[in-house]
Amino acid sequence: MAGLSINNVTKAFGDTKALDNVSIDVADGEFLAVLGPSGCGKTTLLRMIAGFETVTGGNIRIGDREVSTAEANTPPEKRRVGIVFQNYALWPHMSVSENIGYALKVARVPKAEREERVKNALALVNMEQYGDRRPANLSGGQRQRVALARCLVAEPRLVLFDEPLANLDVHLRASMEDEFADFHKRTGTTILYITHDQAEAMALADRIAVMDHGRLMQLATPRELYHEPANEMVASFISQGMVLPADVETEEADGQCRVRVLGQELVVRCRKGEKPRKDARICCRASQITSVGASQPGFEGTITRAVYRGGSARIEFEPASAPQLGLHFDQPDPVSFEAGQRARLAITSGWLIPADGAA
Numbered sequence: 192m193a194g195l196s197i198n199n200v201t202k203a204f205g206d207t208k209a210l211d212n213v214s215i216d217v218a219d220g221e222f223l224a225v226l227g228p229s230g231c232g233k234t235t236l237l238r239m240i241a242g243f244e245t246v247t248g249g250n251i252r253i254g255d256r257e258v259s260t261a262e263a264n265t266p267p268e269k270r271r272v273g274i275v276f277q278n279y280a281l282w283p284h285m286s287v288s289e290n291i292g293y294a295l296k297v298a299r300v301p302k303a304e305r306e307e308r309v310k311n312a313l314a315l316v317n318m319e320q321y322g323d324r325r326p327a328n329l330s331g332g333q334r335q336r337v338a339l340a341r342c343l344v345a346e347p348r349l350v351l352f353d354e355p356l357a358n359l360d361v362h363l364r365a366s367m368e369d370e371f372a373d374f375h376k377r378t379g380t381t382i383l384y385i386t387h388d389q390a391e392a393m394a395l396a397d398r399i400a401v402m403d404h405g406r407l408m409q410l411a412t413p414r415e416l417y418h419e420p421a422n423e424m425v426a427s428f429i430s431q432g433m434v435l436p437a438d439v440e441t442e443e444a445d446g447q448c449r450v451r452v453l454g455q456e457l458v459v460r461c462r463k464g465e466k467p468r469k470d471a472r473i474c475c476r477a478s479q480i481t482s483v484g485a486s487q488p489g490f491e492g493t494i495t496r497a498v499y500r501g502g503s504a505r506i507e508f509e510p511a512s513a514p515q516l517g518l519h520f521d522q523p524d525p526v527s528f529e530a531g532q533r534a535r536l537a538i539t540s541g542w543l544i545p546a547d548g549a550a
């Protein structure tokens with residue numbers, strides 16, 4: 192296996208900058224997810240790493256080999272990169288073993304070696320006993336595992352997953368997440384996993400690169416993205432964080448500072464060295480909002496919606512002083528809030544979004 196290094200990569204299609212100066216390092220054996228909304232450049236990035244697309248600027252290295260620059264592009268078949276797509280496209284008339292070994296046969300790998308490598312690849316995806324089956328007689332999850340084995344048999348230096356679970360139903364998706372995580376643990380394969388599903392990225396990846404409009408917004412662990420978003424995009428994209436205007440009133444001390452939000456004073460976590468400033472933003476989560484009594488610090492407003500979800504309700508709220516800032520929080524059973532009701536809420540904690548927005 193090998194690490195992957197994407198250095199200041201830019202890709203332009205005419206006037207459209209699909210990727211704008213993106214740098215990502217994936218360590219040898221790491222599982223890195225690339226996450227972002229539609230059109231953020233995920234597929235373009237994957238196609239460039241695989242060699243299907245050239246870079247306009249910057250370079251890509253796999254292990255110690257430079258494979259893409261604006262001047263030279265190593266062809267896909269020479270990169271030893273495996274790809275697992277969402278459409279796994281197995282040959283229906285071949286058995287599972289024949290599907291997996293097909294590329295080796297075309298490459299004239301001797302039969303005994305071929306059989307050995309197919310057997311090993313089947314073992315890597317826990318499918319040893321299915322070699323003789325036809326794809327039609329497998330479940331969707333098993334077919335996806337055959338697709339993975341077919342990619343592994345070529346002994347890739349790096350495996351790219353392109354939204355591999357997008358076509359599967361919710362239950363199968365959860366069990367395949369477990370399978371991929373287990374596969375990664377057993378094999379130590381370097382994985383770059385493209386997805387627009389943040390729950391999937393969080394469940395699987397060591398680190399996540401969040402992208403938007405062709406730019407890298409933040410590259411961090413799932414916990415760090417959730418607790419310490421580098422900018423407003425990451426704050427609101429990850430788990431629907433609420434971004435609220437704030438004035439910073441004190442200097443940072445022990446990773447915290449005092450802010451004023453919606454007229455309420457509270458202490459939030461922040462980066463080292465934060466200084467008092469106006470027009471800042473904090474990120475807070477549904478779990479950091481609570482209803483309070485009339486004499487406690489907080490702010491007034493109106494409940495606009497209460498949606499019961501079994502065990503709790505999602506409550507939506509408009510602060511009286513800033514109705515355009517829709518807040519939401521969960522009220523556990525017994526749910527008492529109703530649309531139209533006045534309420535007083537308080538924010539219990541949050542994260543001060545850094546002024547520079549840098550990842």
Ligand SMILES: Nc1ncnc2c1ncn2[C@@H]1O[C@H](COP(=O)(O)OP(=O)(O)OP(=O)(O)O)[C@@H](O)[C@H]1O
Binds near residue numbers: 209233235
């Ligand atoms: N061959 C192309 N020619 C022109 N523009 C392109 C081409 N390929 C991609 N783009 C543009 O580049 C941007 C990034 O597209 P890309 O397919 O990489 O996004 P994505 O994050 O994979 O989106 P999705 O999740 O919808 O697949 C988009 O604005 C897209 O329209």
